[in-house]
Amino acid sequence: MAAIVTAEGLGKSFARRGSTSPPVLDGLHLELEEGTVLALLGPNGAGKTTTVRILSTLLRPDAGRATVGGLDVVRDARRVREIISLTGQQVAVDDKLSGAENLTMMGRLAHLPRRVVRDRVAELLTAFDLADAASRHVGTWSGGMRRRLDLAAGLLTRPRVMFLDEPTTGLDPRSRQALWDVVRGVVADGTSVLLTTQYLEEADRLAQRVALVDGGRVVAEGTPARLKREVGEAGVELTFATPSDAARVAPALAATVDGARVRVATDGSVGHVRSVLSAVEAAGVAPEHWEVRAPSLDDVFLTLTGHAGTTGPGGQDRPATTTGVAA
Amino acid sequence: MTHVLSDVSTMTTRGLRLVARDTDAMITAVVLPVIILLMFVLVFGGALDTGTEYIDYVTPGVILLAAGFGAANTAMAVERDMSGGMVDRLRSMPVNAWTVLSGHVVASLVKNLATTAIVFGVSILLGFRPQVTALEWLAAVGMILLFVGWITWLATLVGVLVRSPDAAGGFSFFVMFLPYVSSAFVPVDTLPSWLRGFAEHQPVTPVIETVRGLLTGDVAGTPGLADPGGTAALAITWCVGLGLVFAVAAGLAFRARR
Incomplete structure (x- = not known):
C-alpha cells in the first residue's frame, strides 16, 4: 500500500x-x-x-x-x-x-x-x-x-x-x-x-x-500491539510506608521498585493478581495502598525512551528504576 | 475564482445569522442609534445652535456614530473566529482569506443599512424633512455605506490582530472618538483651534458634509469644504482609500496568523 x-x-x-x-x-x-x-x-x-x-x-x-x-x-x-x-x-x-x-x-x-x-x-x-x-x-x-x-x-x-x-x-x-x-x-x-x-x-x-x-x-x-508488548500490559502497583518495606517485597515478585512503590506487570486476570497479593502477604509487610493500573503514557515513554515525557499530561514525573527497553 | 461569489454569499449568510442572533449586536444596531438620536435631538439639541434645525444637522452624524458602534461588534465577531477553531478549519479549506472576512463585512453593510433606515425613520417622525430626490437619497445612502465599508474593514483588521475579545471591544473607543471630533454634532468652527485642524482634515467630516449636503442642501458647514463636488470627491477618496488599505491588511494578517 x-x-x-x-x-x-x-x-x-x-x-x-x-x-x-x-x-x-x-x-x-x-x-x-x-x-x-x-x-x-x-x-x-x-x-x-x-x-x-x-x-x-x-x-x-x-x-x-x-x-x-x-x-x-x-x-x-x-x-x-x-x-x-x-x-x-x-x-x-x-x-x-x-x-x-x-x-x-x-x-x-x-x-x-x-x-x-x-x-x-x-x-x-x-x-x-x-x-x-x-x-x-x-x-x-x-x-x-x-x-x-x-x-x-x-x-x-x-x-x-x-x-x-x-x-x-x-x-x-x-x-x-x-x-x-x-x-x-x-x-x-x-x-x-x-x-x-x-x-x-x-x-x-x-x-x-x-x-x-x-x-x-x-x-x-x-x-x-508491539508498543504494548514492550511496555507490558497492566501493572499491580503497591505503595508501602517506606522504601525498605518495598525492597523486602520485591524479590518475591518480578517487580520494579521506585522508592516505596512497587510495580508488577500483570495480565489483569484474577488468578495473577491474587498470586501477587499472596506473595506480598507472605513477605509480611502490608502496603498502604494498591491498585491495578493500565500502562499510562508516562509508562510508555519511560519504557520506550528511557525518560519521562517532556511535560506529561497530569502524570507525576517519577524517577524510576525500570529496566528500559530501548526503542 | 469561480467560487468567489458563492463563497462570499455563504459567508454573508453566516455573518447575518450571527448578527441577527446576537442580542448585543442587535441592540447596538437598532436600539442604541435611536437612543442616541433622541438624546442629541431632545437633550442637547435645544442648547446647540448650528444655524439650521438641529435634527437636520445631526441625523447623518448619528448614523455614522452607529456605524462605529456596529464596527466594534464586527471586530468581536472576527476575533471569535480567530481565537476559536473556525479560522483553522476555514484556512484548511480551499477558501480565500478575503472571502472569509468579507462575509463579516457584507453582513455589517446590510446591518448598517437597516440601522440607517431605522434612524432616518425615527428622525422623520421627529420632524426631519429632507428635501431630496430619489437619486440624492441613493447617493447619500451610498456615501454612508462607503463609510461603513472602510470602518468595517478596519474593525476586521483589528479583529484579526487582537488576541482577546476585550481588546476587540475596546476598538469602539477609537471609532466613537472620530465622529465626535468632526462636524457630525457641532460645526467645527466652534472647536478650539488645535482640534479644529484635526476635525477639518479627518475622514468623517467630508463624509458628513456630503451626506448633509445631499439631504438638506446645507453645504456651508465646514470651512474649506464649501464645494459639494470637491467634498464628495474627498469623502469618496478617503473611504475607498482607507477601505482598500484595511482590506488588504486584514487579508494579509489573516493569512499570516498562525
Missing part, C-alpha cells in the same frame, strides 16, 4: 532570534498508509499539533518536506486543501447556528452542488446521531454532540485524508466511545486518518500504527 501522507525531516521553531529554546519540530519523519489510521502519541509540547498544522497547510515548515496525496503541502497548498479535512483541538462550529446550518455552510464552502449538500447533511446528521437536535442552536448541545458535529463538518466532501487533533480531549467516556465509532466508520468509508492523542488507549483502539512523538521527533513507531 502507498503512503498518502509523508513527512521527511520536518523542522519548525517558534523561537525568536537569539533565543535558546529548542525547536518544536526537530527532524520529524512519518508515513500514513492509505486507508489506515496513524496515531501521533505524545505529551503536551511534543510537537503533535505543529505537525498537524504543517500537514494541513496552516503552517510552513522551516525544514524538511511533507506531502499529502503526493502533493507538496507548501507548493501545492491549495490542491492539498481540496482533499483534506482538519478537525482541530477547538471545536469549529458556530454556537448561534443550528447543526444543519453549520453543516450546510461547510458544504457550500466546499463547493458541493446544493442538492448534494442537502442530501449529505441529512445523511451525516443521521449517521452521527444528531438528527433530532439538528434544528437547535449548537450552543445548546452537549460537548460530545458538538464534537461529533465538528467531525461531520469535515466529512461533507468525503476527504481522502482527515486530520484529527486530540479529538476526544475533554469528552466523557461515553462520548469518547461514540466518537471512536464515528472515526472507525470514516476509515471504513476509505478515508485515511492521522490523529494526535495523549491517550494510549485511544491510539490502541483506533490506530493501525502508532508514532510516539517527543521533543519534536518520532522516538518510536510501530503497531499498538
